[in-house]
Amino acid sequence: MAILIDQSKRVLVQGITGREGMARAKLMTEYGTQVVAGVTPGRGGEHVEGVPVYDTVLEAWEQVGPIDVSVLFIPAPLVRSAALEAIDAGVKLLVIVPDRVPIYDVLSIAARAKTTGARFIGPNTLGVLSPGKAVLGMMGGRAASAKSWFIPGPVGISSRSGGITSSIAYYLAREGIGATTLVHVGGDAVVGVPHPEVMLEFERDPETKAVVMFGEIGTSQEERVADLIEAGAFTKPLIAYIGGKAAKQGTRFSHAGAIVEGGRGTYEGKVERLREVGATVVESFMELPRATKDILAKIS
Numbered sequence: 001m002a003i004l005i006d007q008s009k010r011v012l013v014q015g016i017t018g019r020e021g022m023a024r025a026k027l028m029t030e031y032g033t034q035v036v037a038g039v040t041p042g043r044g045g046e047h048v049e050g051v052p053v054y055d056t057v058l059e060a061w062e063q064v065g066p067i068d069v070s071v072l073f074i075p076a077p078l079v080r081s082a083a084l085e086a087i088d089a090g091v092k093l094l095v096i097v098p099d100r101v102p103i104y105d106v107l108s109i110a111a112r113a114k115t116t117g118a119r120f121i122g123p124n125t126l127g128v129l130s131p132g133k134a135v136l137g138m139m140g141g142r143a144a145s146a147k148s149w150f151i152p153g154p155v156g157i158s159s160r161s162g163g164i165t166s167s168i169a170y171y172l173a174r175e176g177i178g179a180t181t182l183v184h185v186g187g188d189a190v191v192g193v194p195h196p197e198v199m200l201e202f203e204r205d206p207e208t209k210a211v212v213m214f215g216e217i218g219t220s221q222e223e224r225v226a227d228l229i230e231a232g233a234f235t236k237p238l239i240a241y242i243g244g245k246a247a248k249q250g251t252r253f254s255h256a257g258a259i260v261e262g263g264r265g266t267y268e269g270k271v272e273r274l275r276e277v278g279a280t281v282v283e284s285f286m287e288l289p290r291a292t293k294d295i296l297a298k299i300s
Contacts, residue, residue: 014070024073121185126139
């Protein structure tokens with residue numbers, strides 16, 4: 001199995017006729033994702049990579065049938081209206097790729113999603129990939145590289161960095177360790193599906209035997225994962241690496257959401273809390289493959 005995306009999910013691309021939309025539609029379709037429609041207002045009737053383009057999400061739904069996921073390649077100022085359009089049409093999972101989406105707009109999307117039972121990954125995300133099944137967004141860059149870098153296996157990956165999401169899967173694969181699903185939760189301070197929700201998804205997936213998590217300073221995502229472990233809601237082995245060890249208060253580390261303010265979201269606090277509940281926290285990124293291999297050997 002996998003979480004969030006597999007070959008059965010019917011996918012829409014909003015902004016499919018733009019440069020990024022076209023390039024990533026090619027990635028998704030060539031990888032095996034079931035992309036059934038695209039939307040760009042005023043471009044209805046065209047085709048991109050053999051995918052029909054419609055003027056609205058509702059029109060696409062009416063013409064091709066129910067849509068499970070929408071991937072947004074929309075300029076940041078227009079993301080709110082495009083996301084609400086998809087949610088109102090009935091789409092239950094959105095992948096919001098752009099960065100610099102205003103926080104107020106993200107909160108508006110979150111409020112609408114909550115009332116309709118929808119969810120969204122991102123914003124500021126490379127997306128989601130289930131090796132050998134399907135990809136949402138831009139993970140891997142091209143289908144050929146995504147197929148060669150990422151292999152199926154028993155490890156879930158959740159990360160606050162897009163590049164590190166791919167790197168974790170790549171270095172695990174070099175050790176012969178595959179993944180069920182790679183999830184880049186997004187690099188902003190407010191994201192739709194943070195680490196704790198990803199952990200609950202992996203908890204329900206019978207093929208995921210352990211999870212590797214890349215965390216960062218800032219926000220409380222990693223501490224909330226520790227709370228889940230302590231409460232018995234997440235029971236699978238967790239191997240974690242936390243970035244930003246050298247960052248001082250007020251310093252932004254890499255992403256908009258990675259900033260220590262008022263003593264909250266510190267490297268030390270995250271590491272201590274995770275270790276306190278039994279997670280394996282490594283000191284350097286390159287320790288992740290060996291630590292994961294050791295954990296899998298113990299539970300096999």
